[in-house]
Amino acid sequence: MMRKQDVIASILRERSLNTFEAIQEGDTCLHSTVATLRGLGYVITDRWEDVETRFGRTVRVKRYRLLRGPEARA
Incomplete structure (x- = not known):
């Protein structure tokens, strides 16, 4: 079974994602998953959207976009 952060990282390689969209993918705490990915070396930007x-x-949520994955380690 894939870990939640692996699923979200895979989605972010294809498209950006906000909190409501992440719920459809089974992630109810996207900001926490993004923090975990950032800690693993992923470079992810965010911006507010209504x-x-x-x-x-109307509510404000963040949209996350993957700029690059973690660097290969020697």
């Missing part, structure tokens, strides 16, 4: 909820309210 998203409409299913209840018609």
